[in-house]
Amino acid sequence: MTTLRTPRLTLRRWREDDVAPMAAINADPEVMRWVGDGSARDRAATEDGIAAWEREWEQRGLGPFAVEVRETGRLAGMAGLTVPDFLPEILPAVEIGWRLGRPYWGRGLATEAARVVLDFALRDRGLARVVGVHAVGDAASEAVLRTLGMRPERETTHPAYGLPLCVHVIETRCA
Template sequence: MKEKYLFTSERLGFRNWTKKDLHQFAKINADIDVMEHFPKPLTEKETSDFIDRQQKHYEKNGYNYFATEIIKTGELIGFIGFAYQDYKTDFTPATDIGWRLKKSSWGNGYATEGAIKCLEFAFNKLNLKKIISTCTAKNSQSENVMKKIGMKKIGEFKHPKLKAYPKYEKCFCYEINKSMWQQRL
């Protein structure tokens, strides 16, 4: 099973997206608890568009928000990985690390485990120098993962893509660079 993955952590496999992921990932994106810190759950069409964008992003950059599975079962639990962000802020353009996992997988340490392995991949294989991560001000779970993986808060900002959604507009930004990563080891 491991051969289909770009890389693995102890329990998780990371790969590019396929159209076969649509149904399972659409269920994750339709869950109101999973999408609590986003303006709305996503439709199946929006999920299909997301997968298309991720496939194109991978072809262009060699990374994306990787489809993430539990190796032992092959179950798709969501994504952990990267996206190049060029919306207008003081800290972009930059590569962002993010995650979205199905509710049944919460509380198992998957986001932290996966994000650590993704950072290792980013710094050692992709030779990226710096990674950022953002979350809404009320998303303490994601902010905790950012802290656990060694990221440092660099500021608060109003997300330019969320202007139409004042409830979500205030966000935090964290970052980690290659030397911070190496010091943490």
């Protein structure tokens, strides 16, 4: 069971009791503004999403983590790795991503989670390359990607939604 710890966060695999708090996060239009087509998701979609994230862990040995605040034990959201199947032009690739509930924004928590996820990808899983894809206009995610040391590689368009996207990348220089 893969668990990562930072000073303020625990990143762990998903549990049944994460569905309700993650559904509340996914139901917030402000949170979902830059995710996918920008629409909020209901509880059933959240349940399906968490099941899909857990399948990624089972099949690939990596996936999106549940992000828990250590002090309270509450679920703050998601941060982790996925294969960006929605964007075939950049495959094969592993993508880093995040989604936190609004009460957790503006405290450096996304950056704290993303740093330990990137370290997990590059050191623990030995990946030579990780990408980050953000919607053009999503300044917060762009700032996180830059802070991680990722560089903008290309602009493209979401194949399904027609929205402008920016692809960032980080590569290790030696084995």
